[in-house]
Amino acid sequence: MTLKPEKPKEKTEKPTENRPVNLKVMAEYLDLSPATVSIVLNDAPGAKSIAPATRERVLAAAKKLDYRPNTIARSLRMRQTLTIGVIVPELSEGYFTMVMNGVERTLMEAGYIYMVLCHQGRADLIDEYPRLLIKRAVDGFILVNTTLNETVNQPVVSISGHKKMKGVSNIVLDHDRSAALALKHLRDQGHKRIVFMKGQKHIPDSETRWESILKVAKTMGVAVHPELCVYLEANSSSPELGYPVIRDLLKKTRDFTAIFSFNDIAAIGAVRALADVGLSVPGDVSVVGFDDIASAMYQTPSLTTIRQPLHKMGEAAAQLLVKRIAKPHEAYPEEMTFEPELMVRESSGAARVVVAKARGDAHETKPALKVARAKR
Template identity: 55%
Template sequence: MVKKKPESDLEQGPINLRQLSELLHLSQTTISLVLNDSPAAKSIPEHTRARVFEAARKFQYRPNYFARSLRRSKSMSVGVLAPDLSEGYFTLVMQGVEETLLRSHYFYFTASHYWQTELMREYPRMLAERAVDGYLLLNTPAAFSSPLPTVAISAHHDAAGVTNVVLDHHRAAELALRHLYELGHRHIAFVKGPEIIPDTEYRWKSILQVAKSLDIKVLPELSIQLPADSWSPEIGYQPMKALLERTRAFTAIFCFNDISAIGAIRAIHDAGLSVPGDVSVVGFDDIISAAYQKPSLTTVRQPLREMGSEGAQLLLALIADPKKPQPAEVLMQPELIVRESTGPAPARSGAGSKRTPAKRRTR
């Protein structure tokens, strides 16, 4: 039997696999299977796996595949996982992430998984092999277990040890729908996000709650479900074109993101209608190009750069002191940016008499 090592001897810093094995009275192979989230670990009792992760977090176990001499130091690097890093949402989030990490002299590895399940499981292992000090997940569920500090942005993942940075979606829905309501719109179409994106259901639930409070009906025939995650305006163009071919019984549309809103505006124009004369359009995110569309896009601004910065700061704080309590969730506040794509509901809609535009803010 392996003699159990006193915990007092392990308080001086990160421990290695052998020490963790002695502490837990488990073989190094068993611990490696658990910490690497190996398929073989499924045969290990849940309470044993939980004990391994608890001890690994407590004693700052970090696998080091480069040099045993680095056992008591940090690599000064983190792993960033994202679906992709194309223009739009991720561009702005990464600006905040990069600025914060660079100020702290931290290096980072980025990996795009494109929603492939195998990559979402494999990349964390590969990053651990590169001795990262923690993970930052962008719009990516924590589909793996790890003793390393982990912060998720817009992932809504309630895994133990994961701190979530999320938007107040109820407030976001309230800002957009009340803006349209005050412009006289009562017949509103909606673009729901792809099922695979974590934000989709949270935002949709908030939209339904706020619409009910305003007595706005969310009709299935006026609701579009985006089929896939894409950063091409085509994702909004084709569904909007199909909707207009079925019906024009709406005066406004609230889109899941700015990219789909840009595509929707083009489809509206191609159908011989005007924005906002015939249909008002509201986007979501406030990406860099939103202000430069024609017409410029009214949108719910996510503080994307601030969310990236906040996530990176939280991760660095966890790395510096893994035992310090951290919030399970940090709620970020949205802002309505009113531009040219929204206006009063046309008289033919039969909407109410409130036609005074909301106070406009331009960038």
Template identity: 55%
Template sequence: MLAEHLQLSQTTVSLVLNNSPSAKSIPAETRQRVLEAAERLNYRPNYFARSLRQSKSMSVGVLAPDLSEGYFTRVMSGVVQELTQAKYFYFTACHDWNPELMKEYPRMLVERAVDGFLLLNTPAEIDVPVPVVAISAHGSEEGVTHIVLDHLKAAEMALSHLHELGHRRIAFMRGPHAIPDSEFRWEGIEQAAKGLGLELDPELVTRIGAGNGTDEVGWSEKTGHHPMSPEIGYLPMMQLLKRTRAFTAVFCFNDIAAIGAVRALTEAGLNVPGDVSVVGFDDIQSAAFCTPSLTTVRQPLNEMGMRGARILLERIANPDNAELTAEVVIEPELVIRESTGPARS
């Protein structure tokens, strides 16, 4: 044991290794000796013992629909940064919108004694005895802190940009029913369009999941494709093009769908942005490296992940704090790149 090896008390060693404020009273030479010995002996603190002392497992459960490139990876990078700094471990469970898994995973994670839950793009309809923070879920569940984007402002930014470029016939690719953001984003689009005097022609509205003649099922189980591959935008755009080409721009639910839409438009012999301008949403890492690079509404996903993890850790540390923040609203930003240009005459 490290304390015996150094012939020091367990309390002294513990205070130094845990960087406790009380460690300042320990002579600098002793502190240095403990740290050097811990490094030399590859010592790791006993988290199980610590968790028993603190009545905490030092772990949280993260629930997400999938682990695909894009939204999840950007949010999770912020989550990991905060949890690692706080020396917290995390279990990530991917439910793929399976109702049974969405009920079972929270139970399994509670059995593993997680101290709290972080929900990514997942409805916060879970009954658990620990703090819950939900990112992009929306809702008013008791005891849940929601971190959401200002979707009205996001829609106003995107549609104002297209309107200024002369676009009046704008197509829309709505998100899947299952994703909480879908309806809130669409409500923002309806409101923003009304403010600009833009008509929302039902003929120009398609939806992720409608690519094979079905609705939600076509988005995951039946196609056999990963929920968040560019095909989610490619198929609806191909279907829209079969119906009509009487539009000069398309506003897609997310960047992954926009990348698929650009591919479909190009295959149909249309130039982006010469014939059709394309706007995405999220500003994932690959958005800047597409050809053409993607104009998009940026969600500060990394920051949202950091804020979510930070708030969850604060709630775990202070479970009796009466001042629970029910909602934190995050501001979007428009990033203009090559995929948008003046409307064709």
């Protein structure tokens, strides 16, 4: 008679309180080799070759014994610190928060932590921060609206960066499509005198987006009037960013019916500047933002905007970086492009014709045409 081997049984007692639950203790408790336990707990490439029942036993025991992996030992073994350096221009509650929600969750699930450094547009910090993080032995970089001036040996993934550099993967938005969506929306509503807002010089997206606006406007026959072009300079993450440029423009002219803002934060400031001189949105002036930050639809009026899939872009950046760190010799994409979406809300409507009066800055408006508004 052939005897069947007995199924290994887990010990019913827990390891002693004074004995730390490490890999060796786990292996003894399960009557398995430390290598088997390690492969399962680290979800190593060979994990699929281990019987499902064994994998379940290991994971259940880890939960029961509150096993906590030795991160330092793992780092030494893998020659990694499991730390990512994140470099950003500013820490805003809008764009940055939505991007980092995607970045953080993905990195944490992969066992990484991250350090965030904010350069505020200062050229010296943009150069210094990568060197500082390299000294901290980070395994890679995620850049948000930031461009490196020097190459680094670590893998780099850049969100909204457009500079082609060795070792850098760029996560970008299709800005030609963004411009086309916004300009078609305004053109179809009869707007001909549009204020265009260009972003700050230290933001990589600024120049690329501006070039797309000019190119698409020319193709669509939308006039870009130099006197209606405004340029952001302040390094602010509050609506103060867009308020002064529109306030100053209004002192010179009110001969416009729409504003295409660089981002939602600046658009909120623009709406306030219009209200302060008695102009209504969208009654007198339509406003279109960019990004679709969390508060955009809750503004009064709710903000028509170009949505960037910021969470997905952050998630994709983190996933790509983790993959590049794990498999440094494999080919990687130099660029990943995401598609925008037009979110039509209350801040945009049919254009008004501005009728200048003979004296002073007084003006009046009248409807130019009626356009059916899209349902929210």
